[in-house]
Amino acid sequence: MNKEKKSGWYSDDTIVLALLISGVLVCFTIGVSVFIVKGNDKTVGAFEAISAVGGLLLSISTVFFVVKTYSAQKQQIRIQNIQIDIQKEQIEDNKKDLEFNRALDIVYKQLEHSKERFI
Numbered sequence: 205m206n207k208e209k210k211s212g213w214y215s216d217d218t219i220v221l222a223l224l225i226s227g228v229l230v231c232f233t234i235g236v237s238v239f240i241v242k243g244n245d246k247t248v249g250a251f252e253a254i255s256a257v258g259g260l261l262l263s264i265s266t267v268f269f270v271v272k273t274y275s276a277q278k279q280q281i282r283i284q285n286i287q288i289d290i291q292k293e294q295i296e297d298n299k300k301d302l303e304f305n306r307a308l309d310i311v312y313k314q315l316e317h318s319k320e321r322f323i
Contacts, residue, residue, distance in 0.1 A: 222265045229258040 233255055 219269070222269070225265075226262055229262065233258070
């Protein structure tokens with residue numbers, strides 16, 4: 205398990221907790237369906253109510269994590285766009301430096317050539 209924690213309600217612990225609750229609900233549903241062979245109306249009604257509430261909680265937690273994932277991806281895209289802009293600026297600066305270095309190299313080569321020719 206990753207030890208890095210995120211700020212707010214969304215962290216690795218909430219994912220583990222949601223999976224744990226979902227697992228308990230699934231085990232409860234399987235256990236009730238296996239052990240209740242003949243149930244009266246109250247037992248069956250209670251089982252249906254618990255299953256419906258469990259499904260609702262599972263749906264809510266799914267929507268919660270989908271929204272959090274969407275917002276995290278949106279933030280990541282924003283950060284990547286900022287990094288791309290910074291890299292574009294660095295490329296432009298490198299092009300300017302490259303042109304200056306080429307001009308400087310030509311000047312030095314010309315000086316060397318002139319020195320050899322006149323000396």
